[in-house]
Amino acid sequence: MLKNFWLQQTWGNGLKLNPNQLLPEAWSSGTNQKFQVTCDCGRVFSPIFKNLTSKSTKSCGKCSYKPIAYWLQQTWGDLRLFSSDKLPTELSPSSGQNLDFICVCGNHTMPKMVDVTLGRTASCGHCNNKTKEQWLQLKWGKYSLVADQRLPAIFNLMSDREFRFQCECGCIKNLRGSWVCSGNAKSCGQCDWKLKTWWLSQKWGSLRLNPNQLLPEKWGGGCNSKFLFLCDCGRTTNSCFAGVVRGQAASCGKCAWRTKTYWLLQKWGLVRVDPDQPLPDEWGVSRVVHFLCDCGKRFKSNLFNVIDGRTNSCGCAKAGKSKFSPAHEIYDFVKPFAPDAIFSYWFKTRDEKRIEYDIYIPSKKVAVEYHGLHWHTENKVGKRDSEKLAVACERSDRLIQIYGDEWKTKREIIKAQLQELLAPLPKTRIKPMFKAYIQTPTEAHQFLDQNHYLGAASGCLTIVAKHRETVVGVWVFMKREQGTVLWHRACWNHGYKAWNPHEKALNMAEPMLKEMGFKRIVTFSDNRFHTGNLYEKLGFEFEKKLKPNYSYTNGTIRKSKYALRVKAGDSEMASAAAKGWYRVWDSGKRRYSSLI
Secondary structure, eight states: OBHHHHHTOOBTTTBEEOSSSOOOSBOOTTOOOBOOEEOTTSOEEOOBHHHHHTTSOOSOSOTTOEEHHHHHTOOBTTEEEOOOTTSOSEEOTTOOOBOOEEETTSOEEOOBHHHHHTTSOOSOSOTTEEEHHHHHHOOBTTBEEOSSSOOOSEEESSSSOEEEEEOTTSOEEEEEHHHHHTTSOOSOSOTTOEEHHHHHTOOBTTEEEOSSSOOOSEEOTTOOOEEEEEETTSOEEEEEHHHHHTTSOOSOSOTTOEEHHHHHHOOBTTEEEOSSSOOOSEEOTTOEEEEEETTSOEEEEEHHHHHTTSOOSSSOOOSSSOTTSHHHHHHHHHTTTOTTOEEEEEEEOTTOOEEEEEEEETTTTEEEEEEOTTTTSHHHHTTHHHHHHHHHHHTTOEEEEEEHHHHHHSHHHHHHHHHHHHSOOOOEEOOOEEEEESSOOHHHHHHHHHHOTTOOOOOSEEEEEEETTEEEEEEEEEEEETTEEEEEEEEEOTTEEOSSHHHHHHHHHHHHHHHTTOOEEEEEEETTTOOSHHHHHTTOEEEEEEOOOEEEEOSSOEEOGGGGOOOTTSOHHHHHHHTTOEEEEOOOEEEEEEEO
16 A cells, blocks of 8 residues: 555554654555654554554553652551662553552552552551550450550551450450450450359349359350349249349249139229139239129120220120119119219200210219210310310209219319218218428329329429328429419318418418419319319409310320320321321310409
8 A cells, every 4th residue: 555545544553653753655564663752642663564553552651650759648547658779750540550659657568560550559568567555555346455465566556366355354365466456345245253252242123143053153144044033023034144133034924913713802993803714823904714694694805904904894894884884883882872863864955955864863963974075075075075064054954074083083172072062971070180381292292193083293382281190181382484473282081171272371371482472373263173162262353164174085085185296297196096096075164264
């Protein structure tokens, strides 16, 4: 081919013949002549021409070469080139030359250039080398190197070589240096080991070690061996020692177990254990057994559900007209001292609407309603309970409304209130002593829990009345807002009679409340139980009727609406319903106030 043809050709990585050279007028592609060729990187070299055309030569071979000044500015991991007169003027990153590199730790190393640039070598490999004295001053957890062993003057402890380490407790072990330095071993594991006598003196919950067993002389709290433990109930259990120490087992698990004779003597509501069934000598509350109901039916249930009150009949004791219903229990209680009491009393309102009272005592014009929590939620009856109160007021009837959980847990208190309202028992005349407390005392809490249907409460001032050493009355005042105090509880034991105890408690409290900066007392009368006459007699002024308020129930217990609050923008009702809680409405309150 002619010279002009060859000058227009390119090979490999942009290789071209250099026109500034003496060339023949024509030659073939297989010639062995050498010609000057210019590479893409700008270098000029002279390859054999046939190697270009056959693609054996594609570049000058030095395209990646950079001047040594460039390489001296680079770093790879902890390494950089050490400047010396022995370095070439140009260098390739894939060079197999062993060059002098300096590490950040100050050590020199001679790896191949290609190993450094490819990341195979990133340090001198001796960065963790320290002198023997430096290693002996260091500590890892509770471990330190034992000085009395053969150690090099300079070495790397973070290796797989074993060294002797001493724990703070004095124990010496042979361990790999890398295992200790990486934190995998921080102590000998025997630092908390105690003697057998020490462990035998300890107690965890209701458990303690049984001394009548073979025990090691010394062991630690993390020991996974099983030992025999004695429970406070007298039983023996075989448990993992570490589990007991960590609190995973605090008893034998059978403390609540009772003998068959004991269970057969018990009765819960209308049910008792059926004796005509195979029964073990003793069992716990989780056992499922057959029960006999007072109505004669036999059914099967978990013992815990019966004891907890979730199951108190075979199903016959439902809210309604059944003689086994809670409403009928209340009727059975009031009937002896209110002979004219009527169960399931129906009447018509002025607009001819039929209304029912669970219990009605005509001579006292008192009605009693039992509100089963499941059937009196908003999605069942809405606010019908407060509407029934309005009807009772039109008829001049006093309506007492009792929630299911109150009858279950505060039964004696409810009975005492009904007794006092319908047929007061003879009382012991006393002259109590009154005392004021800034912090509500424990005895006041206990008295309220035993005598008030709402239970205990605390406040900024508590008046306690005592007959000898017995608490007979408690009055609690709680700060409501700036300058206003709430009369939170007023409770008197109906077994005693005294001259105006509520008035005396109020007269004692008012000067003290005034000194505290309060100017006004407010209080509320619950329409389900009270009329507010007490506050009117004490000179309080009626302010207004408050609309019915709600709490939440799951059908068994009630919770305050504040216990199920949600963040702004979320639906409180939807959130509560998703958890199985529904609103139940009361009958409102009456608010009274008095200036101090």
